[in-house]
Amino acid sequence: MKMEGAQRAVLVLLVACCVSLVITRQASAAKHVVGGSQGWDVSTDLNSWTSAQTFKVGDQLVFKYSQGLHSVVELAGEAAYKNCNTGTSVNSLNTGNDVVKLDKPGTRYFACGTLGHCGQGMKLKVTTVAGNAPSTPASSSSSSSSPASASAASPEFPGSAFLVSLMVPVTLCAFSVF
Numbered sequence: 001m002k003m004e005g006a007q008r009a010v011l012v013l014l015v016a017c018c019v020s021l022v023i024t025r026q027a028s029a030a031k032h033v034v035g036g037s038q039g040w041d042v043s044t045d046l047n048s049w050t051s052a053q054t055f056k057v058g059d060q061l062v063f064k065y066s067q068g069l070h071s072v073v074e075l076a077g078e079a080a081y082k083n084c085n086t087g088t089s090v091n092s093l094n095t096g097n098d099v100v101k102l103d104k105p106g107t108r109y110f111a112c113g114t115l116g117h118c119g120q121g122m123k124l125k126v127t128t129v130a131g132n133a134p135s136t137p138a139s140s141s142s143s144s145s146s147p148a149s150a151s152a153a154s155p156e157f158p159g160s161a162f163l164v165s166l167m168v169p170v171t172l173c174a175f176s177v178f
């Protein structure tokens with residue numbers, strides 16, 4: 001079976017298209033290691049760190065700290081954040097390497113659950129913007145996502161984007177071959 005030049009070119013184009021699509025999709029979702037190299041710690045200037053970041057839908061927060069020394073508590077709202085009321089937590093994590101996915105636009109609040117740490121500034125207010133990340137089609141991400149299953153998560157492939165990536169070479173094929 002011998003391929004004609006045009007067909008071969010189309011095939012190469014199709015593969016290149018799909019590969020570039022995957023690469024751009026992965027590059028668009030950023031991982032923000034909270035506090036940078038200092039990590040999630042009392043001594044970290046979290047306000048400065050936060051103001052230098054842009055959080056977009058699809059990005060992830062990674063809290064790195066010594067397990068047992070600190071924890072991550074997600075707070076219900078602004079009031080709890082201001083008062084360090086960790087009793088109103090909507091979620092809490094304590095592995096020392098906690099990943100939180102920013103799956104929709106809006107503001108979220110986090111604090112350390114260790115007594116006194118929030119009052120010393122160990123808290124985080126993150127505002128996520130819509131950005132350029134493709135809107136995930138109602139991914140049923142229940143808030144009870146365990147960190148254990150995080151590694152199994154693969155990049156989602158919305159049908160529409162995949163279809164477009166196929167449509168381009170197919171159209172080109174129609175022009176060049178026939």
Ligand SMILES: [Cu+2]
Binds near residue numbers: 042070071112114122
């Ligand atoms: Cu702490």
